[in-house]
Amino acid sequence: MAAYIARRLLAAIPVLFGLTIIVFLIMAMIPGDPATAILGSYATPENVARLNRELGLDKTLFEQYVIWIGNLFQGDLGRSYTLNRPVLDEVLERFSATLILAGTSLVLCSVFGLLAGIVSAVRQYGWADKIITLLVLVGISTPSFWLGLILILIFAVNLRLFPASGMYAIYGGSDLPDLIHHLTLPALTLSVVATGVIARLTRTAMLEVLRQDYIRTARAKGLSERKVIYKHAFKSALVGVVPVIGIQAGFVIGGAVYIETVFQWPGIGSMLVTAISTRDLLLVQGGVLVVAAAYVLFNLFADVVQTLLDPRLR
C-alpha cells in the first residue's frame, strides 16, 4: 500500500508541473497586464512600462517562469503585486478557509447523499423514493449562487438567524460556535448539488446490489433487513460510490468559487477570481497549484479508501 501511495504521489509531480506551465501560458495569452490593471485610467504606455519594470514584468515569459520555478524549490511562491504580500501567506490562509468550507460541505453531502440514496433504493417507487428523487432533481438543477442569495435573504435578512457573510464575527467571536454559525449557510449551499449527485449514484448502486443473489441468500438465512442493507448491501454499494465522492471533492472546491463570492467567505476561490481579473500571475499560479495538489490528494485518498473497502483491488 505504501509503495502504491508513493507511486501515485510521484505521478502527480509531472501533472502539477505541466499545470504551472499551462497557467503561465494562459495568463500570458489573455490580454491586459497587471500594470494596466493597477493604473486603470492612468495607464499611459510610459507609466505601464515604468511599473512593469518595477514589478519585474519586463522580462520574457520564459525568464519569469524560470525565476518562479527556481523560487518554488526554495518554498517561495513570490510576492503578489496587488496585495503586496508573499503569495504563500495569502494562499495558505485562503486555502485553510476553503478547506473548512469545502470539507464541511463534503461531509454534509456524503452523509445526506448516502442516506437519501439508501432510503430511496430500499423504498423503491414508494413515497419516500418519489420525494427524494424530486428533491434530488431540484437540488441538482438549482444554481448554487442563486440558492445562496435566497438563503441569505430568508435566514440572514428576514429571520436574522445566521449572518449574511464572513467567516467570523467582526468583533468578539472567533471561536468554534461562531465559526459554525457563519459556516452553516455557505456549507449547506455548497453541498446541495453534490448531495444530489451522490444520492442518485447511491440509489443506483444499492438497487443493483439488492438484486444480487447473495442478498437473497442473506435474507433467506433470516438476517434482519437492517443488517442485510447496512452490512451486506451498503458495503458493496459503497465501493462504487467512494470514487465519485472523490471526484465531487473537486467539484465542491470548484463550486466554492461562487459560494465564497456570495458569502464573502475568505477562501481561495474568491481569491482566484480577484487575482485573475487583476492579472496577478503569481497569485493565480500559487492558488491553482495548491488547489490542484489538493485535488490530487483527495482522489488518492478516495482510491485508497476504495482499495481498503474492496478486497478485489488489493
Place this chain on the structure above:
Amino acid sequence: MKKILAAAFASAFLAFAPQAQAQTPPNVLVVGQIAEPKSLDPHAVTAVNDFRILVNLYDGLVRYKDGTLEVEPSLAESWTISDDGKTYTFKLREGVTFHDGSPFNAEAVKFNFDRMLKEDHPFHDTGPFPLSFFFSTVEDVTADDETTVTFKLSAPYAPFLSNLAYPTGLMVSPEAVRTHGKDFGRNPSGTGAYKFAEWDANAKMVAVRNEDYWDGAPELEALIFRPITDANTRIAEMLSGGLDVMVEVPPDSLQQFKTDESFTVLEQAGPHVWFLILNAKEAPFNSKAARQAANYAINKKALVENILQGTAEVAAGPTPPAFAWAYNEGLEPYPYDPDKARALLKEAGYNGEEITFYVTEGGSGMLDPIAMGTAIQADLQAVGMNVKIETYEWNTFLGKVNPGLEGKAAMAEMAWMTNDPDTLPFLALRTEAMPDKGGFNSGYYSNAKVDALLEKARQVTDQRERAALYKEMQEIVQEDAPWVFVANWKQNAVTKASVEGFKLQPSFFLMLQDVRKPQ
C-alpha cells in the same frame, strides 16, 4: 434517527439565536467596502476603495475643504508660491507626531517625496509607487528648518496643490517605513484621526481613535472596514444590521433604502465624467457636423433616468460640475434632437456606412456600460447611423482604446475620475497628448486654442485666473465635440439612521473624522 436530527437542528437554532442579532456596537462604525484594500501605504495604491480608508489614517500637507474640491491647510499651516510658479514653500504645523510616536517635521516630508521619486533612495524599493507621476514636476525637496519645507518644480504646475491633497500626497511615518520596509503597507503609521489597529486579511481592517489628533480627537472609538465584493451580499449585510455604512449601492436597491426609515441615503456628485471618444481622424467623425450630430442624437436624459436610475446627471462638457470653481455654469448640455442630428449627418456627407463602437463590460467608473452602449447604439441607429458594437473585458478594452482608435473604431466608451480640472483635458484633449506621445487623446482631437489655454492654466497659480481659462476651454471643446458628453456620476452611500454627521465629499473620499454613532 429523525428525532435525533430534529432535536439537533432545534438546539442549533436556539444556541445561535441570542448572538444572531447582528447589531453593531455603539461608537464603532462598520463600513462595507467593495473590496479588500490592496495596501495601507497611500503612495502604493490607486483605487478609491483604498483611499476611503487612507484619508482617515493619514493627513497630507493640504486637504480638500469640506464639501469642495478646493484645498485648505492641513499638516501645512500656510504656504507661499514664487512668482515664476516653480517654488512652493510650506510652513508646517508644530507638535504633530505620527501614530508611532516619531515627530512630523520637514525631514519627514522630504523623506516621503524622496522615497516616491528618487530611484536611488534607500526605501524606493518599498514601492512601486504607481501614481508618483502626480509629482513628476518635483525636482527637489529641501528641509529648510524643522517646520519649513521647500519644493522646487521643473516647470510651473498649478495642479500641484490639489495633487498634494490627493491620497498620493498623504504623509507616512519615515520611522515606520524604516522599521517595516516592504511590509509598511500592512503596518501603517500616519498622523490621522484614527490609528491603525488590526488588519485581518479578507475579513476586516480596524482603526481606533487617535486621542492626540491635532485637529481634535474624533468621537467614534473605532472604525471597522469590511470588504464585501458581491453587491447583493453587501446589501443583505446592510439589511441584516451587520453594517453601519455601505458605499456604491446599485441603483436598483437605492430606492428600497430610500423608502425604509431605518436607513439614510446620501448622494453626492463627484469629479466624474462618462463620455464617448469620437475618432476625429477618420470618417465620419472627422467632420465636426457628424460629431455634433452624435451629441444631438443620443438621449442622455433617458440614459441617466432609465438605465442609471437617477444615479447620475447629464453632462454638458468635458469638465464635471463638481469642480465648482472651474466649471462653466453657462454651458447647456446638447439637447436631444434627432431631426437636427439627421440634418447634420447629411451635411457631413454620411450615408449609413457601418461604424464600430467599442463597449466595455465593466471597469472603474464605467457604471452600466453594456446597457448604456446598447441604448446609445439604438439612438444612433434611429438617426440613420449603422453602429456595430464590439464588447471587451476592461483590461482588454483599455489595451485597445488607449493606443488610439485609428483603423479600429469610430467611437469608444470612457469614464474618468480626477482631482483637478487640469488632469483629464490635459491628458486626453491636447494635440501633445496623442497616444503616440504617451497621452490619452485616443480620438486625435486637436485645437491649437485649447492646447494654449490648457498650457497657460498650468502656469498661472491664481485660482480665479485659472478658472477663466478652463471655462473658455470648456466652451470651445463643447462646440468642437471631440466626445459625446454623457453623464456625471453621483456617488451614493447608505447609513443606518442612527449614524450622525456622515457626509459624502465631491472627492469621493470618505472623511469619517466628525461622524458619531452614540447607539
